[in-house]
Amino acid sequence: MSTLLEVSGVSKTFDGFKAINNLSFRIGRRELRAVIGPNGAGKTTFMDIVTGKTRPDSGTVLYGDKGQSLLAMSESRIAQAGIGRKFQRPTVFEDQTVRENLTMALDGSRGPFAVLWSRATREAAHRVAELAGEIGLDGTLDRKAGELSHGQKQWLEIGMLLAQNPKLLLVDEPAAGMTPAEREHTTDILVEAAKTRAVVVVEHDMEFVRRLNCKVTVLHEGSVLAEGSIDHVTADEKVIEVYLGR
Amino acid sequence: MSDMAVDMGRRRPFVVRHPSVLIFLAALALFTVGVTILAEGFGIGVISTSFVKTLGKTLCLCLVALAMDLVWGYCGILSLGHMAFFGIGGYAIGMWLMYARTELIVIESLAAAPLPPTPQEISDGIATQIFGVVGASEFPAVWAFAHSLPLQLAAVVLVPGLLALVFGWLAFRSRVTGVYLSILTQAMTLALSLYLFQNDSGLRGNNGLSGLQNLPGLDQVPQSVVSMWFFWASALALGLGYVLSAWVVSGRFGSVIRAIRDDEARVRFLGYPVEAFKLFIFTLTAIIAGIAGALYYPQAGIINPAEIAPIASIYLAVWVAIGGRGRLYGAVIGAAFVSLLSTWFTGGQAPDVNLGFYTISWVDWWTVLLGLSFVAVTLLAPKGIGGLIDLLTDRVSPDRHGADLGPEPGALREKEADR
Numbered sequence: 001m002s003t004l005l006e007v008s009g010v011s012k013t014f015d016g017f018k019a020i021n022n023l024s025f026r027i028g029r030r031e032l033r034a035v036i037g038p039n040g041a042g043k044t045t046f047m048d049i050v051t052g053k054t055r056p057d058s059g060t061v062l063y064g065d066k067g068q069s070l071l072a073m074s075e076s077r078i079a080q081a082g083i084g085r086k087f088q089r090p091t092v093f094e095d096q097t098v099r100e101n102l103t104m105a106l107d108g109s110r111g112p113f114a115v116l117w118s119r120a121t122r123e124a125a126h127r128v129a130e131l132a133g134e135i136g137l138d139g140t141l142d143r144k145a146g147e148l149s150h151g152q153k154q155w156l157e158i159g160m161l162l163a164q165n166p167k168l169l170l171v172d173e174p175a176a177g178m179t180p181a182e183r184e185h186t187t188d189i190l191v192e193a194a195k196t197r198a199v200v201v202v203e204h205d206m207e208f209v210r211r212l213n214c215k216v217t218v219l220h221e222g223s224v225l226a227e228g229s230i231d232h233v234t235a236d237e238k239v240i241e242v243y244l245g246r
Numbered sequence: 247m248s249d250m251a252v253d254m255g256r257r258r259p260f261v262v263r264h265p266s267v268l269i270f271l272a273a274l275a276l277f278t279v280g281v282t283i284l285a286e287g288f289g290i291g292v293i294s295t296s297f298v299k300t301l302g303k304t305l306c307l308c309l310v311a312l313a314m315d316l317v318w319g320y321c322g323i324l325s326l327g328h329m330a331f332f333g334i335g336g337y338a339i340g341m342w343l344m345y346a347r348t349e350l351i352v353i354e355s356l357a358a359a360p361l362p363p364t365p366q367e368i369s370d371g372i373a374t375q376i377f378g379v380v381g382a383s384e385f386p387a388v389w390a391f392a393h394s395l396p397l398q399l400a401a402v403v404l405v406p407g408l409l410a411l412v413f414g415w416l417a418f419r420s421r422v423t424g425v426y427l428s429i430l431t432q433a434m435t436l437a438l439s440l441y442l443f444q445n446d447s448g449l450r451g452n453n454g455l456s457g458l459q460n461l462p463g464l465d466q467v468p469q470s471v472v473s474m475w476f477f478w479a480s481a482l483a484l485g486l487g488y489v490l491s492a493w494v495v496s497g498r499f500g501s502v503i504r505a506i507r508d509d510e511a512r513v514r515f516l517g518y519p520v521e522a523f524k525l526f527i528f529t530l531t532a533i534i535a536g537i538a539g540a541l542y543y544p545q546a547g548i549i550n551p552a553e554i555a556p557i558a559s560i561y562l563a564v565w566v567a568i569g570g571r572g573r574l575y576g577a578v579i580g581a582a583f584v585s586l587l588s589t590w591f592t593g594g595q596a597p598d599v600n601l602g603f604y605t606i607s608w609v610d611w612w613t614v615l616l617g618l619s620f621v622a623v624t625l626l627a628p629k630g631i632g633g634l635i636d637l638l639t640d641r642v643s644p645d646r647h648g649a650d651l652g653p654e655p656g657a658l659r660e661k662e663a664d665r
Contacts, residue, residue: 075511076514076515076516076519076520079514079515079516079517091509093501093508094508096504096505103498103501104498104501104516110517110518110519111519111522112519112523115499118497118499119497120498160516
């Protein structure tokens, strides 16, 4: 399996606190990966580094076929290169309709002049309708995103990520605040998405991770504590001690 | 169904898809025709020439308010410096008006001399006429193009555009946002006005440029006619500016800039270069402001550095807030309403209120009233005057695009619902 993203020896210190400590991580092109760890383990900082929000003090982050370094790229360039990110709390544009939210996210030109001259096409409308079906929001295309329920907003955000058609999807706690039925639907969306791309899910909820049925990386104090199947890591003594045992 | 909607959207013209644009253009056309009929220049003369000028100036203020709404109401950049661009546009056109008219006067007075004047004598004569008031008699470098109308018209667009481009590039690149950006824009307009106040700035210091209402070579045309020309030009500019703004804020571009206003970090993660979008809007609105200024000052007749003092740009923000930001007609309503009201109050036409122990003279108290209404609008009616339109449209049943009215599937459809 070829590697899509390779993070090696990355460290980041905030005011003397080591958020990320010599972290190494790699993920293949079509892989679902769960990242778990207690609060402060560096999960969010890890995502910030990959998406360009935070610059690490040391280490390398290589991405794609040519092993391009992400460290010198801006957030928007990284997003254009095919890395999508879902935040912990649903961040959709509440003042705009579901259709506008999805249309904005569709992959395509991103520069101001190109966007200004771009016109609505039949293909784009079709793709938006299709995506809305995938995330179970087909009836709500013309409603403002702010009117949606919490779970629907989470799906809309996942839909916006899928619309970007990223090669790598970083998803931060997708199941937070969801009902059991909504969680199940979310699992399906993520498993489906990982068939064509790499998906990294950061999650607290062990049950949810178990249902994803994928390789798990356990973070602790900014570095990898254990990696393997869910049964493997939950049997690991160190993991039990720092995370599950509490 | 969505395919059909897009197809139809492509065939129908832009103004049909945005009915508010059509309504606005119709109202503007009606207003223009009405004023033309009532004014002295070409009509029955019920409206005085000076009031035509006030109305024409108001249209220019509406245009710059539109620009402010684009940059603040839609893109979330609270620029407190846009009146600087407005003033630069005014100076650019004012330089040509003053130069060309003085040139005619100088040539005429030298024609009586026994020898025909040399170009140098004419140039010196113009310089003495224009700069005598600040104790200089030579043309500063900024007047290099003042003899040419096309070049000064180009300057109306290019100087504000380039200034905004450079200023915006520096500010946005460093990710200066929110109140810090507002302070920077205030500093820019303050610096510019302080610079222009100096006599050696080359633009006649605090005297400014005057006599701009007189078009060179058209002295025989009465002001009542000239005022109508500028009124029409202002109405045309406002109409075009409105259509342009409506086009910019429609579609995906509009979606992106509103998204930048609401959560710019999130827009970055969608892959949009946020800074480039902000710079585009900032520069575009600076150019619109420059054009509005170039139409305003020939109607005002005079421009001086006080016009681009920071307070002017703050007024601009107040108009847009009172009118209702984030909607184009709100900005126009706010600018028209507040500036006309301001003319009425400060023109001494408003009757003083005698409280017995104190007489409220509106010339002094108008700014207090304006300040209080700004605070009231911000706290009590954030949508501004434009929000009143919502009260009307909300009375019509909302368009749910055939979706269920209630939570139950198959519940009452809107047609059946009891209004």
